[in-house]
Amino acid sequence: MTPDDDPRPVEPEPPLPSDCCNSGCPICVHDLYAEQLQHYREQLAAWKQRHPEEPL
Template structure:
């Protein structure tokens, strides 16, 4: 499927979720799931901004 979107403003890429084995379950101050939640929040913000710039994209 061809796209007319400019190459210099690509759609943000969703971060990869950590695997269950990535967490050691020892109560780390900054868990991989905390980092993932922060990455997802940033991704959602960037995606919303990108969609404003590209209303024709679904």
């Protein structure tokens, strides 16, 4: 498998300060970002296992 067939995961963009309304939403943009970041880290760890020769 080549990196072209299995591209490295892309880190999610953090929310901008203006993206949060600071009104205590049940699901805040910061919560969503934290979930996306965790998923990215898991996907990246699995990708690194499949591509140990690729630079970090």
